[in-house]
Each structure stands twice: as C-alpha cells, then as structure tokens.
Amino acid sequence: MDILKILSRGTKRSANQQAIQKPIAKPSNPQLFNDPTRGVKRKRNEETASTLEADGDLDEINFFAPRVAKKPSPEPEIQEIPKENVPKPVLDEEEVRQVLRSHRLKFTLLSSHEEKKKKVKKSKKKEEAKSKAKDVKKQLFPQPLTSFSELRSVYNISTRLGENLVKQGYRIPTEVQLGSLPILLQPDRAIPTSASEELNFKTDNGIDFLAVAPTGSGKTLAFLIPAINNILRRKAGDKAQKEHVLEVVVVAPTRELAHQIVNEGRKLAQGTGVKIVGMKKGMQIPAEGQVDADDGDTSGSEDEAGSADDDSEGEQKKMTTTKTDILVTTPMLLRNYLKSRTLPTVKSLILDEADVLLDPLFREQTLGIWSACTNESLRLTCWSATMGSSIEGLVLEQLKSRESSTVPLIRLVVGLKDTAVPSINHKLIYTATEQGKLFALRQLLHPKSSDGSMPQIRLPFLVFAQTIERATALHDELKFDIPAEAGGSSRIAALHSSLSDSARSSIVARFRAGEIWVLITTDLLMRGIDFRGVNGVINYDVPTSAAAYVHRVGRTGRAGHEGGMAVTFYTTEDVTYLKSIANVIALSEKQAGKSSEESVPKWLIDSLPKVDKDEKKKLKQRGVESRRGAKAAKITTQSAWERRKEHNKRGAIAGSKKRKTQETVNDDTQGQDDSEWGGIGD
Ligand code: ADP
Ligand code: MG
DSSP, X not given: OOHHHHTTTTOOOOSSOOSSOOOOOOOOOOOSOOOXXXXXXXXXXXXHHHHHHHHTTOOTTTTTTTSOOOOOOSSOOOOOOOGGGSOOOXXXXXXXXXXXXXXXXXXXXXXXOOOOOOOOOOOHHHHHHHHHHHHHHTEEXXXXXXXXXXXXXXXXXXHHHHHHHHHTTOOSOOHHHHHHHHHHHOHHHHSOHHHHHHHTOOOTTOOEEEEEOOTTSOHHHHHHHHHHHHHHHHHHHOTTTTSOOOOEEEEOSSHHHHHHHHHHHHHHHXXXXXXXXXXXXXXXXXXXXXXXXTOOSXXXXXXXXXOTTOOOHHHHHHSOBOOOSEEEEOHHHHHHHHTTOBOTTOOEEEEETHHHHTSHHHHHHHHHHHHHOOOTTOEEEEEESOOOHHHHHHHHHHHHHXXXXXXXXXXXXXXXXXXXXXXXXXXXXXXXXXXXXXXXXHHHHOGGGSOSOSOOOOSSEEEEOSBHHHHHHHHHHHTTOSOGXXXXXXXXXXXXXXXXHHHHHXXXXXXXXXXXXXXXEOGGGSSSOOOTTOXXXXXXXXXXXXXXXXXXXXXXXXXXXXOEEEEEEEEGGGHHHHHHHHHHHHHHHHHTTOOTTSSSOHHHHHHSOOOOHHHHHHHHHHOOGGGOTTGGGOOOOSSOHHHHHHOOHHHHHHHHHHHHHHHHHHHHHTTSOOBHHHHOOO
16 A cells, blocks of 8 residues: 555545635634633633633724723824833733733743853753753743733823724734733833843843744734834934834845735824835935945846836936835845945844744845844844744844843744644645646646545635746646636736736735635745635645745635645655655644644654755755756646636637747746745845
C-alpha cells in the first residue's frame, strides 16, 4: 500500500455537491480562544467570566459607556486626564491571570535588565537550571482589555478614533488586541509596578514589543490604534504641532499588504487629522542628510518596467516633499530612497510580518531602515503569525546595541506559536503526479463531475503555485474552465510580481469585489493579505516550509470565520515537505480541540522522513527543484476533457497569444531566481 496515499484519507465526501457554489458570509466571533475554565482547578471567578461574556452584547450606544455620546469633532482631540482621575484597571491580579489563560495569551520579558555582576564560573548544568527558572520568572501578567469601551474609559484614547472603530463595526477585541492594546497605549498602567521593579525595567518611555498571533486575528488594528493615538497624544500636548511630522513608519513585505494597511489606517484615522501615506517610487519624504548627486532615488530592482509612478529623476527634483504622520512602505522602496539619509523624527517603527522582513531576503533593507531611525526614543514593534527564535534573537541583539538598558522587550504569544487558526479544515490530497494535480483541481472547480473523492470547497478561493511561471501556466490552462454563463475567463486570474503595479491593484480590487472567483498566485500573496470572503486555499504546489503553510492557509478563516478549507496537493516527489506540514496540521487541530488525528494520524507522521536543517533551508529558498525553470512551468492535461466543453476557438487564440507575451516576459527574467520572494523587488 502506498503510504503517501493514506494521508489523503479521512476526506469527508460531500453528500450534496453543487456545480458552482457562491460564498456564504457568516457572522462570526473574532475571538479564537475563550475558555474561562482553562487552567482553573476548581474555583471559577464568576465575575470575570461574566465580564467577558457581556462583551458580546456591546452595542454602539454603550461602546463608550462611561461618557455621553457626542457628535464627532473635526479636530484631533484628546483630553489630558490627570492620572489620578483615570479609573484604575478593573481586574485584580488573579483575574488578570485568568483572562490571559482563558484567551491563551502569554507575555514574556525577553530582555534582561540585571545589573552586571562579576562573572563567576558555574557548571553548565547549574546555569541551564538557573536560566530555566528565570524564564518562568520572566512571565508577565499585564492588564488585558476586557472590552473596547475600556480604550476610552481606562486608556483615554481619542474620542474620534474610538468612534471610527465603532463605525467599522468592531465590537469585541480579538486576543491580540486585548493583550497588546493596554501595554502599547499605557505600559505603565498595564504592567504592575511590582513586576517592573523586580525585573529592573522601566515603562515610562514605552516598550519594545513582539507579537506572535494567528493569521487573521486583527494584528493591524493592534498596531494602528496605538500608532494613531500616540501621535494624537503628542499633538494634544503641543498645540503648535498641527503640521504632519513623520512619527511612525510601518514596513510590510509587499505592496499589496502596504496598500491594505494604508486603507485600514485611513479608515481609523478619519477626522483625527492624522495623515497616512503609502510610500511610492519617486516620492520625497522629509529625511535628513544629503544623497550624492549621482545617487538617484529610483534605483533598485523595481520589478515592473514603465509603471505609472516611474518618474524620471529630473521630474522628481521638482516634486514637493510629502508630509505625513505615518508612512507605510515596503523595505526596498524606503531603503532605496534613504541611502545614507536618516529619519530623526520617527518614534515608532512597526514591522508587519517581521519574521520575513528580518529573514536574509529583506534583512539588509529592514535593518537599514531601522538604523536610519535615529531618534533616541524610537520604539520597535514586530508582528507576525510565525516567529523563529533566531529572529527574536536578532531583534534582541539589535535593541541591545542601540538603546537604554531599561527599555523592556516584551513578547506576546497568542495560542501555540506557529500554528494555523483553529477555524480552518485541512486536507492533504495525494495526486501521485503533476498531471494528477490538474485533474484534482478541476474536480474541485467542477464538483458535479467529481468522482466524490474530493472535499467540497466553495468559491472564491486562492490557488498557490511555486513560481510565477507555474502560476501563469496554470492560469492559461484553467481560464476557460468557468462556463461563459457564469462569467467565463473573467472569473479567474493570476497575480504575481511580474505584472505591472496597476494590473496587480486591479486584480486585487476585482477579487475583493467578488468579480474574480479563482485567484492563482504565488507566495507574493501568502502574507498579511486580508480577503474577507475567501472560502478556501489550495496549495497546488506544496508550501516549502511550515511557516509558509501557516501563512498561505491563513488567507482563509480570518476574523474567526468558520469553514475555511485548506487543500494541499502532493505528489510522490513532495515527501520531503510533508512532515513539517503534517505536524502543523496535527498541532493546529489539537489546539482547535478537534478529535485527535483527524487529518493526519500520528503513526503516519512518524513514518514520514525527517528533513535535516540544511535541506530545510534549501527547500525554503528554492522550492521543489523539479518545479523550477521554464520547462517545469508546463501545466497541461492530454485529455483536455473540460476544455472541449467550454473552449471556443477565439478564446484559445487569445489564450495562446497571452502565453506568448508572457513567455517573452519570462525569458527576460530567466537566470534570476524564479521564486516569488526573490521577485518582489519593490
Ligand atoms: P492579521 O494581521 O492578524 O492577519 P488583520 O489585521 O488583517 O489580521 O485582520 C483580519 C480581519 O479581521 C480584518 O478583516 C479585520 O477587519 C478583522 N478584524 C480585526 N479586528 C477585529 C475585531 N475586533 N472584530 C471583528 N473583526 C476584526
Ligand atoms: Mg497582518
């Protein structure tokens, strides 16, 4: 019996398969974990539990319960409330611990603030034991947010900012929000003085922060609310400061994600006077220092020739400087602009998808931006769903080398590190060969003609391919599969970094609007992108690391939406990838409280081959070797049974024309690394 085949078992067959299924939008609770009985032996604190349950009933009227609702004011508005008048946080120590446990939040102090003592040689064992004991000690228990209304009543955020939150329908804070908002808004209020005194750190100048929380769990709001509010707070303190001064830089790995953050930010900051801008090629921002005359600002490997914002250097010089409070950028764009210039006014650097930004691929640019932020009170926050210990180590080292030893680096982990969100259903499908994948994908697209062996997956969905070439080829192969009466080839698109910026934006907008139902893409879209209605993710080519799996499948099941399906095809060649993916699935299902071994039995995981570190690194960087290069991009079936049904001659000609132009583009880029991360090049 083929052991690989068995991984596909357990697939539930749908009794009632339909031809093309439209998405169903279901209201959901954005919280992933809330078990008030967790970790409680016998005694349950009823009061705390009821506070939490009541959150679900919050409505717009009582959102700012302690204050009388009033009309939005046009000006940025924060009233300085004397500290002694601000109500004390509501939970006592035991209640705090219980809420943190129930929502699976764990805070750890990563930095060390002990005064240097004379080194005394100790045996290794003793040291290990001591550091273990210290780790336990270093766990922190800051006040969580029990409801959004506390943002105003306890943490004194801007009225307008709070109203904007309500307007967008946010009612219950997600775990990462309830954990991180208090310590980012007012660390001295949220962290007990006893803890900072004991561990020798100070919070009056803010904290450096690292948050590891599941995909789709609302990290964007968790960093944008404090960013906007801190700017408003400083503006309120300085009446003359109506002008926009660049205080916050948000770095994200792709343009799509940067655009999304700008959009979220603008909705939140509406009417507050805080300006948020996305960095563009050729844009001038207020930076200090000179750049050599022959150092153009537009150098660098911009990946699309002739894009709309591709200004000549001469034109740039005439351009005025863009003033803004918050700048959102990809690492390459800002790094190329800065050269040796600095950003002395920036007080907060936010790294979204920090582990990839600090991965060797983007490390130089990201660290370059970081060192250009020369302000002494610069604080750093890092956000991701996955975070390796080497990345944490790097952050700690960098921080040590630049700032006062009293500023703490605190890490928040929500749930189990490096797992997928509990609301996703995982399926591994063995297709034996490459051709088998195409056949399987067609079955998913046309459930009526399926032999019943495939899971049911609702449109719209995302399909991930390993390279740009493969995404293009798969698109060419499938684009006539959707019947003309359902919208035909306009319902399916491919999105990758060889397209122009405007083509990329247009595809994203059409997918968001529900016009595109199947979006074939590469790892360009695996991180951060929030498409609310995505019902499924298909890994046409296996993801090449556990983190890649977590992020790709995390495009579904966002904000607590149930029923997202993650299907991964694998062939005999993919065996080296399976163990880490199967482990992620098993751990995620365990965390979700699903019956153990639902998708992958333990004995099977044990029988999969182990992959050593070097091989893992190679896989991550290069993907499956046989799927690289132009030849490997060919994705086709001989039978072409589906094409016969839908294809018309005109469509076929148009398709082959597109293929030819695409091949020319691909030829131009040959010789470069064809993996997507190598090709973003903003
Ligand atoms: P992450 O960065 O953690 O992957 P996002 O910040 O992109 O997640 O948020 C995912 C989705 O959840 C977005 O559509 C966002 O609007 C929504 N969301 C965020 N916070 C809440 C909340 N408290 N209640 C409901 N939905 C939320
Ligand atoms: Mg995000």
